[in-house]
Amino acid sequence: MARCEQCIARQLNSMKTLTKEELRKVTVCKRTLYYKKGDVIFNENEMLNGVYCVREGICKMSKLSANGKDHTVKLMGKGNLIGQRSIISGERTHLSAVAVNDIELCFIPKDQILNSIKSNQEFSFDVLQNLAQDLREAEDGLINMAQKTVRQRLAETLIYVGKTFGVNHDGFLSANLLREDYASIIGTATESTIRILSQFKKEGLISTKGKMIRIESVHELERVQ
Amino acid sequence: MARCEQCIARQLNSMKTLTKEELRKVTVCKRTLYYKKGDVIFNENEMLNGVYCVREGICKMSKLSANGKDHTVKLMGKGNLIGQRSIISGERTHLSAVAVNDIELCFIPKDQILNSIKSNQEFSFDVLQNLAQDLREAEDGLINMAQKTVRQRLAETLIYVGKTFGVNHDGFLSANLLREDYASIIGTATESTIRILSQFKKEGLISTKGKMIRIESVHELERVQ
């Protein structure tokens, strides 16, 4: 059984503030789970029994709309805690979690988290700050959706994906997202995404090789109108 | 000096869980402020020294975009705490707060709030749950912006404003918002908002008298496509 004390993912979230004793308990009660690309971790409107800490891979949090399309609210990578909001509010999930590529998660029972929130003030405040950060990001996303063009949102998303999930040895974005995934994030049709990627390519802002995308000029992407 | 123990607004937010001793302290250090319609409580990118508890009136939280328009992320009414997120994260504001009509606020210094978060576990957890709720609302708003038409968003906003801020004796919405305010909330042009309100009027979903709006059928508004 892998020891949580040595987990890198933990350093990236509130669990970095857990005491040694709490970490020992987590090590004992956690379970490591593996999902394949496309697998559903949970659906909308489910009760969760714990949170999932991402150790490897990318997971998308999305909601299905009436017309059958889904919108991706955010991507979760190494260190992100999936289901944290639902556990705290005690409500059912309002988003589904789906593996974008093969992923490895640690499931931590909710009692463990809730107990630490109630007993460990430092942990509790860190969770509070994390939620405040998430809230800010969600509000900023809302504003982007309202005020920016599809072109601008796609440009920003490419930069974000590059910064957050990095690039491989050739400089191509490591997060191997489909055009459809990008469309779901920026809230547009897949065809529109493809069309704009073609424009970006013509304008020299990006280059592609198959489905892979390489950013050629972050600077110019930032200035897209 | 008004005593916080008896304040109705307090019952509507996390401050309902403060101890008598804490409330006494808040009563002493709080200041009551009055703003006129259009007054700015704070701008984007300011450091706050405390939170503002809405006692009366409505305040909009919005962000200015590059093209000079602003987008309203949410409306704050009686009991809402303005600036809570910024105080918790320790960051500057990312939204501005502007009075939509004449309002009365209580300013509470941040130390008072932060001390209670650190020492009062019940209060801290309640704030956590509030943030979780805010996060859910922001994410839902993001999805609505991406998936719904302007017509649907306007219909939902009218229902929301009716439920949240009530109606006057004639059944007209009490929150006396401008067409421009609605446009800013749903993320569209003022003209589009006016045009759709005219459609709703023709379809019998609402009626108007000057700038005032009365919902004639919540049921049908909910079904707008």
Added chain:
DNA sequence: CCCAAACTATGATATTTGTCATGTTTTCTG
């Protein structure tokens, strides 16, 4: 109570984005 300013209203037109159709390329699997 009158007038200016602010707000509401509507038409004409432009722009953005979505939808449908169709073909090509890439990737996966036996």
Added chain:
DNA sequence: CAGAAAACATGACAAATATCATAGTTTGGG
């Protein structure tokens, strides 16, 4: 490695929404 499925790509057209122009109506301050 072949064939099928999935993903990518692009054109033509439709729909939604923004922008600009212009006019009517309401509201608040002197």
